[in-house]
Amino acid sequence: MIRLNDIHVTFNKGTPLETRALRGVDLEVPEGQFLTIIGSNGAGKSTCLNVIAGLTKVESGSTEIDGKIVTDWPVHKRSRMLSRVFQDPKMGTCEDLSIIENFSLAHGRTNPRGLRFAVASGMREEAAERLKVLGLGLENRLDDKVGLLSGGQRQAVSLLMAATGDTKVLLLDEHTAALDPKTAEFVLELTKNIVSSLKLTAVMVTHSMAQALHTGERTIMFHRGRIVFDAAGETRDKLEVGDLLELFKREQGEELADDSLLLG
Amino acid sequence: MTVLLRSAVAAIVLGVAATSAYADDMKKVAISTIVEVPALTDTKQGIIDALAARGYVDGETITIDYQNANGNMPTQQQIAKKFVGDNPDIIMPITTPTSQAMISATSDIPIVFSTVTDPIKAQLISQYEKPGGNVTGVSDAAPIEPQLDLFKEIVPGLKKIGFIYNPGLDNAVATLGWVKEFGAPRGIEVVESPAPTTNEVVLATKKLIGEVDAIYIPNDTTIVAALEAIVKVGQDVDLPIFTGETGGVERGAIASVGLDYVGIGEIAGNMAADVLEGKPVGEIDAVIAYKTLDKFKVVINKGAAERMGVMIPDSVMAQATQVIE
């Protein structure tokens, strides 16, 4: 479903701040797989996600989604196939629009928008059905402006919105990082349910090794712009955080010293 | 914030109920202008002076309501509506847009305009003689005839005069027509040199060298912007440069004749007095100021003349109201 071929990304090329964020990344994500990505700050994990989403231009290499070469496609064009949940809960929903208007917007992502009224009658029922699942009572507040909801509520709504339409790929960019532990857990469970029930291909970037290893089927780790670790299925099930650290030390010849990675 | 605004609304409501600007027993004169610049305040002054001379004094025998729109068109429109609602005995707009707003607002109340360059082009009246309807007034069209007479005095033997202008501006084209019309009886032939943009002005000036005895620069914004450059050319080849308005003389042209705006206002004020005394406004001939006035502003720049190789005759110096060294 997703294929990255020899991707190179450099920021601020030719200046003293030049950073080679991705140095030759090859990645293939089969349809229906739930992939988690970890790495310390600056390792390249967010850049990788941004390349798939279309936010970051590549220096060389190509990106394919669902068999189409999308390397030059702008963000809004790719959104027909993929949807995204951001780390900042404020980013995933539009606070000046109501809940139902937000849903209508998300619905239009895969079904082109026209001059017909956005909130057609069927849409209210559909949105209410989906919101019921959250158990937050939001199905009764369809006309409330999203700005009135809490961060966790907005993130949950963002997740539901990301799953509307004919989305094939779900990109999750540290989407529980800004939430309190209880809400984070709630949103993570919701994520797992949505991905499995809709059979989506999902890529989740997380800063927590534990979360990465216990979510989805496959985990890859970025370090200094390259993928240094890739485990799936049974091999991965057997690993604990400590094992990962050992592996890292052996392969890279240095200690992995990023606290947030370990403690998260 | 909300309290402040709600109070403002209340104040507005009260203002709506406020009484009219006029006392009931005296005749009412409504005057308005689009902006206040010296020429226009001079006009207003002339109006008030002339009315007073005929016995109409503000606060004693008449009430004057004067409103300045301060450059704001919608405000000008509201002033027009206010005037009509107050039903004055006469409305006196100063400048073209103000006049247009007043005429648009009423076809009954007498209107006497002033300081309008071309009232026929502005569609205020269709003819000068007994215009009919409810409108008449005074035009401040450039005093081209007195100007040409002055230039001929300064440059005896003036046969050909160059005319630099922007052919895309109606006013400039109109002025060209008048200069030709008034030049003919004076034996002056006009040689036109068009300059559609300011960058082409110097070229247009140089084309006239050797072809003309002097150059006339009309009140055309495109050309006047490059006046200093034109003056320099004139100095280099001893070709006299004259302008159509007096501001240019300070910038280096030799001479010009300007209008006395207080005098213009006085003409309008006298027309207004006639109306107040009962004369039907449509029967009062509209007037071009320079044909009626006998006083003009004559500005001479001695230094510029010398630099262009021209000697100002004493007869001209005697007429001067302002001399620049």
Add this chain to the structure above:
Amino acid sequence: MSLYEILGTLETGFIYGIVALGAFLTFRILDFPDLTVEGSFPLGAAVAATLMVSAGWNPWIATICAGLAGFVAGFMTALLNVRFRILHILAGILIAISLYSINLRIMSGPNKPLLMVDTVFTYLEVFGIPGYIINAIFLGVVIILIKFALDAFLATGYGISMRAAGSNPAMAEANGVNVGKMKLVGVGFANGLTALAGALFAQSFGAADAYMGIGVIIIGLASVIVGMSIMPSGSIFLATIACIVGAILYRLAVALALNADFIGLQASDVQLVTALLVIIALILQQSGNLRSIFRRGNKR
């Protein structure tokens, strides 16, 4: 104040209400401070007047064409911003400045009188009602129609995309909205409205004048701010009403000043007071985001 003056105030208020709706669309919905209006208002006046006087066109068609011309102007401003990444305020100023010269060329001079041609208002005489009454009614109907059309548009799929594009561009892009295209259409449309208002104003005033654009942006902004501060405007439906109310209140304030010579207030002072009002509103809202000026109670 006479009935004549009150109706005249409404007339001017309705026309500038159209401008306020345009300002609402750019400043509030699209988060695109648009200064093009100083040029597109007189552009509408110039185009309509020239078509009517020099080409003898029907005033209704001329007025519509004026609106189209305004759309092009707004489109140009947005193009400078979207395609060439010029700051929105700067783009608007550049186009407005260019339009001043363009308007002079269109009219071949600074003023084009409309006193001796048929205007849209001439056609209203058929109703047999005095001009000062029927004109106000007509303009009232026009702005109500425009208001409802705008409300309806902003409730369509396209309209919601436009709202999202202004409110949260990153989220909008991620949901398939071409934010750049929304700006092109939105800013174009807003200036189309403004030019339409300019064409109507010229016909009401009696001439198209190159200086008609002076102060338009302040009038539009102040109308929106005053209107939305003074009445509830949480929904689009209410917000557009607030803009129209604000425009009318503004003209009422001017009328008050014209009638209040006894307290020394002049019509020229209203502009200063308005500017102060806008400054106070901007400061009081204390936020970097321009749009939060209009937000009420939804801050978190």
